[in-house]
Amino acid sequence: MVDENFRIPISARIGRHVVIEEGVILGENVRIGHHSVVLAGTVIGHDVTVGCNAVLGCQPYNNARVTHKVSKQEGLVIGNGCRIGNGAVVYAGTELGEGAMVGDLASIREGTRIGSSTVVGRSATVECRTRIGSRCLIQTGAYITADMIIEDDVFIGPEVSTSNDKYMGRQPYKLAGPHIKERASIGNNATLLPGIAIGRGAVVGAGSVVTQDVPDGVTVVGVPAKPLSANRSGTSKGGQ
Amino acid sequence: MVDENFRIPISARIGRHVVIEEGVILGENVRIGHHSVVLAGTVIGHDVTVGCNAVLGCQPYNNARVTHKVSKQEGLVIGNGCRIGNGAVVYAGTELGEGAMVGDLASIREGTRIGSSTVVGRSATVECRTRIGSRCLIQTGAYITADMIIEDDVFIGPEVSTSNDKYMGRQPYKLAGPHIKERASIGNNATLLPGIAIGRGAVVGAGSVVTQDVPDGVTVVGVPAKPLSANRSGTSKGGQ
Amino acid sequence: MVDENFRIPISARIGRHVVIEEGVILGENVRIGHHSVVLAGTVIGHDVTVGCNAVLGCQPYNNARVTHKVSKQEGLVIGNGCRIGNGAVVYAGTELGEGAMVGDLASIREGTRIGSSTVVGRSATVECRTRIGSRCLIQTGAYITADMIIEDDVFIGPEVSTSNDKYMGRQPYKLAGPHIKERASIGNNATLLPGIAIGRGAVVGAGSVVTQDVPDGVTVVGVPAKPLSANRSGTSKGGQ
Numbered sequence: 001m002v003d004e005n006f007r008i009p010i011s012a013r014i015g016r017h018v019v020i021e022e023g024v025i026l027g028e029n030v031r032i033g034h035h036s037v038v039l040a041g042t043v044i045g046h047d048v049t050v051g052c053n054a055v056l057g058c059q060p061y062n063n064a065r066v067t068h069k070v071s072k073q074e075g076l077v078i079g080n081g082c083r084i085g086n087g088a089v090v091y092a093g094t095e096l097g098e099g100a101m102v103g104d105l106a107s108i109r110e111g112t113r114i115g116s117s118t119v120v121g122r123s124a125t126v127e128c129r130t131r132i133g134s135r136c137l138i139q140t141g142a143y144i145t146a147d148m149i150i151e152d153d154v155f156i157g158p159e160v161s162t163s164n165d166k167y168m169g170r171q172p173y174k175l176a177g178p179h180i181k182e183r184a185s186i187g188n189n190a191t192l193l194p195g196i197a198i199g200r201g202a203v204v205g206a207g208s209v210v211t212q213d214v215p216d217g218v219t220v221v222g223v224p225a226k227p228l229s230a231n232r233s234g235t236s237k238g239g240q
Numbered sequence: 241m242v243d244e245n246f247r248i249p250i251s252a253r254i255g256r257h258v259v260i261e262e263g264v265i266l267g268e269n270v271r272i273g274h275h276s277v278v279l280a281g282t283v284i285g286h287d288v289t290v291g292c293n294a295v296l297g298c299q300p301y302n303n304a305r306v307t308h309k310v311s312k313q314e315g316l317v318i319g320n321g322c323r324i325g326n327g328a329v330v331y332a333g334t335e336l337g338e339g340a341m342v343g344d345l346a347s348i349r350e351g352t353r354i355g356s357s358t359v360v361g362r363s364a365t366v367e368c369r370t371r372i373g374s375r376c377l378i379q380t381g382a383y384i385t386a387d388m389i390i391e392d393d394v395f396i397g398p399e400v401s402t403s404n405d406k407y408m409g410r411q412p413y414k415l416a417g418p419h420i421k422e423r424a425s426i427g428n429n430a431t432l433l434p435g436i437a438i439g440r441g442a443v444v445g446a447g448s449v450v451t452q453d454v455p456d457g458v459t460v461v462g463v464p465a466k467p468l469s470a471n472r473s474g475t476s477k478g479g480q
Numbered sequence: 481m482v483d484e485n486f487r488i489p490i491s492a493r494i495g496r497h498v499v500i501e502e503g504v505i506l507g508e509n510v511r512i513g514h515h516s517v518v519l520a521g522t523v524i525g526h527d528v529t530v531g532c533n534a535v536l537g538c539q540p541y542n543n544a545r546v547t548h549k550v551s552k553q554e555g556l557v558i559g560n561g562c563r564i565g566n567g568a569v570v571y572a573g574t575e576l577g578e579g580a581m582v583g584d585l586a587s588i589r590e591g592t593r594i595g596s597s598t599v600v601g602r603s604a605t606v607e608c609r610t611r612i613g614s615r616c617l618i619q620t621g622a623y624i625t626a627d628m629i630i631e632d633d634v635f636i637g638p639e640v641s642t643s644n645d646k647y648m649g650r651q652p653y654k655l656a657g658p659h660i661k662e663r664a665s666i667g668n669n670a671t672l673l674p675g676i677a678i679g680r681g682a683v684v685g686a687g688s689v690v691t692q693d694v695p696d697g698v699t700v701v702g703v704p705a706k707p708l709s710a711n712r713s714g715t716s717k718g719g720q
Contacts, residue, residue, distance in 0.1 A: 016499045017515075019256045019274045034499045034517045035257075035533075037274045037292045052517045052535045053275075053567070055292045055326045061341075086535045086569045087293070087585070089326045089344045101541075104569045104587050105327075105603075107344050107362050122587050122605050123345075125363050125380045137649060140605050141623050141641075143381050143398045143428075155648045158623045159641040161381075161399040161429035163446060168395045168425040169377060185648040188623075189641035189671040189689075191429040191447035206643060207671035207689030207703060209429075209447030223447060223463045223703045259496045259514045275497075277514045277532045293515075295532045295566045301581075327533070329566045329584045345567075347584050347602050363585075365603050365620045383621050383638045383668075401621075401639040401669035403686060408635045408665040409617060431669040431687035449669075449687030463687060463703045 015052065024057075027080065041075030041092060048078055051086035051104065058091050060110045060128070070128070073110045085122065097134060115152065127164075130177065139188070148177030156180070157188035157206065166194045181216070190225075255292065264297075267320065281315030281332060288318055291326035291344065298331050300350045300368070310368070313350045325362065337374060355392065367404075370417065379428070388417030396420070397428035397446065406434045421456070430465075495532065504537075507560065521555030521572060528558055531566035531584065538571050540590045540608070550608070553590045565602065577614060595632065607644075610657065619668070628657030636660070637668035637686065646674045661696070670705075 008014060012026055015034035020026075024038050027045045032038070033052035042057035050056070056078070060070040073093030078084070082096050085104035093110035096102070100114050103122035108114070112126055115134030120126060126144040133152035138144060142156050145164040150156070164177040176195040180186070184198045187206030198204065202214045205221030205228075214220050219228040248254060252266055255274035260266075264278050267286035272278070274292045282297035290296070296318070300310040313333030318324070322336050325344035333350035336342070340354050343362035348354070352366055355374030360366060366384040373392035378384060382396050385404040390396070404417040416435040420426070424438045427446030438444065442454045445461030445468075454460050459468040488494060492506055495514035500506075504518050507525045512518070513532035522537035530536070536558070540550040553573030558564070562576050565584035573590035576582070580594050583602035588594070592606055595614030600606060606624040613632035618624060622636050625644040630636070644657040656675040660666070664678045667686030678684065682694045685701030685708075694700050699708040 017257050017275070017497050033535075033538075035275055035293075035497070035515055049541065051538065053293055053327070053515070053533055055273075055344075058291065058326055061289065061323050083541050086538055086587075087327055087345070087533070087567055104535075105345055105363075105567070105585055107326075123363060123585075123603060127380070140607070141381070141621070145398065155650070157641075157643060157648060158625065159399065159639065161397075161446075163397060163428040168397060168427065168443070170395075170425060185650060187648065188643040189429070189669070193446055203648070206641075206673055257497050257515070275515055275533075293533055293567070295513075295584075298513075298531065298566055301529065301563050327567055327585070345585055345603075347566075363603060367620070381621070385638065399639065401637075401686075403637060403668040408637060408667065408683070410635070410665060429669070433686055449685075 021057075023075075033086065039076075039092070042078070043075055044078045045080035045082065045098075047081045048084070049082075050084040051088070053087045054084050055089045056084065058089065060091060060093075070110065079116065091128075103140065109146070121158070127177075133182070145177045147175050149179045151180065151182040151184075151200075153183045154180050155185040157186055157190065159189045160186050160192070161190075162192045164194045178210075184214075261297075263315075273326065279316075279332070282318070283315055284318045285320035285322065285338070287321045288324070289322075290324040291328070293327045294324050295329045296324065298329065300331060300333075310350065319356065331368075343380065349386070361398070367417075373422070385417045387415050389419045391420065391422040391424075391440075393423045394420050395425040397426055397430065399429045400426050400432070401430070402432045404434045418450075424454075501537075503555075513566065519556075519572070522558070523555055524558045525560035525562065525578075527561045528564070529562075530564040531568070533567045534564050535569045536564065538569065540571060540573075550590065559596065571608075583620065589626070601638070607657075613662070625657045627655050629659045631660065631662040631664075631680075633663045634660050635665040637666055637670065639669045640666050640672070641670070642672045644674045658690075664694075 011028045013031045019037045021040040023040045025043045029047045032050045036054040039057035057076040077095040079098040081099040083101040087105045089107040091110040094112045096114045097116035099117045101119045106124045108126040109128035111129040118136040120138045121140040124142045127146035130148040132150040136154045138156045139158040141159040145162040164175040167173045178192045179197045181200040183201040186204045191209045197213045199216035201217045203219040208225040209223040211224040251268045253271045259277045261280040263280045265283045269287045272290040276294040279297035297316040317335040319338040321339040323341045327345045329347040331350040334352045336354045337356035339357045341359045346364045348366040349368035351369040358376040360378045361380040364382045367386035370388040372390045376394045378396045379398040381399040385402040404415040407413045418432045419437045421440040423441040426444045431449040437453045439456035441457045443459040448465040449463040451464040491508045493511045499517045501520040503520045505523045509527045512530045516534040519537035537556040557575040559578040561579040563581045567585045569587040571590040574592045576594045577596035579597045581599045586604045588606040589608035591609040598616040600618045601620040604622045607626035610628040612630040616634045618636045619638040621639040625642040644655040647653045658672045660678045661680045663681045666684045671689045677693045679696035681697045683699040688705040689703040691704040
């Protein structure tokens, strides 16, 4: 079932000990680093570069404690010109747009759509069924929960944390991640609560805890986050 | 000393380039993904599934700057029905209960006990000598410090941070991690200080900084975290 | 171009399926775990231990969305006695001082200097061109941004987050990371804004958001962080 020499174009540059399972499709000029694994059903476009030790196209799994059960996914689709980092893990059933980049040791779950030229930083984690637009920067170590919507040109700073379960598993709740509208910017290590909306071009200050919707173009800071004009009591400089 | 064909039951499904060192014991119906490494002394139960690129049973190491010196550990024990993710790292001297799950790129240090059906999420990190009960959810990117006690049915949200050294290495101090009692829930990106206790069924709001004990059943939010009833001044919705 | 048997001293202990590219230089008594990859141009000192699945000496890459373009780097230099963890990723153009330790699943970008005996914890991420002194502890999951200066004997707690772009990509800005002076301590999950200075021996409380400079020897806590003496209104115990 596993065949290292399966359907590999002449133009491909494949590292040592790479595993490419049956049914994988590779475009032209693909580079895959040493020890990477490309699992059955993955479709890789032209001019894609994959680092070493990456795992592409893995299937989700279930556990007694996790209520949302997952089923077998269709293949992972990696667009032309994408760059996948060393040690990254990307699941089946996900699509990466043209020129997207996935950093080293980042992981992206099943059923997610990532737009063109978007960057998912090193060690960032993206949960299942999330939609991320084009030209977004999801920075290092950020956590993007399931069922989120992130529109185009959004900036999400390092170690930002999001959530989608208001009751933390204590009672039934329709999971709802934040909705971040186009051109919004979220400062590093900010915390976003379930179901809130961050407006177009809005700005969330670094370290803020956002507990309610932020209107278009408004800057909020603090814990809980409040509009900047109502918050000029101390030393905060807002921004990031 | 290394032998890929050492003591592997007929029922095992082993990927390409897997390394299984001498003295490893495998149960029935074990699956191990491509490139994973199972080091000497590891005991794997029945029906265990391991992803690709995992490292199981590694020994701890010392450094001049780390004061707590570690010694050679006994083998890692993985219970029946466990699921270990891609790229996960689990040390020797640790035990995983039946049906526990370790997410992709998570790491668990030596001397730790994880209860049955508990989930340690993707990219979560668990330090040494910590006790985690059964049916806990330790979510993506959470940091569980050394010498913590986490009882049964605890929820720890994404990117929660804990600590065990009140003086941050500036003076001698008996390391003491937080004690989180059964059914407590910690919101995403909350910060817990050393030595505090979180009571049974207590709730810590997302982004809160917890500097003192939280009684059973009480919800706290804010920086520093205070009981919710004393904190209804603004926009906080509490919960997670 | 790739040769597993290239210039490996008799004293080396090399695991299974290790890839050592041409032009790598190994000192005496080097140990490299299974499946690790050492890329062209890497120089490894004496008595260095590398775990399994590590990737050493990788080149940076560019993306349309990332404004700072990177060029080809000289080799990675790993000092005598260093310890590199399982699954760690360290880029070319970086230097690790004697006895430094890089934790499992940590990653360090190009052009960085790490001093002797410094520890970069598990899953920590260090960006490019940062200078870190000797005997520092950068704890698990911390994020160290680009262009930072961290002096000697600094403690950075778990999941601390830093930033270097005041405008989050919305307008041109000379990137400037925080400057952390010798013997300063940063509590876990604290957030540091761009361009600030943390004074010698200063202390930042856990979960604090630091928006302006902290003088030598001063302890700050809260959001935004203020000196401890001006902040004794509630339950904060400061410290970490």
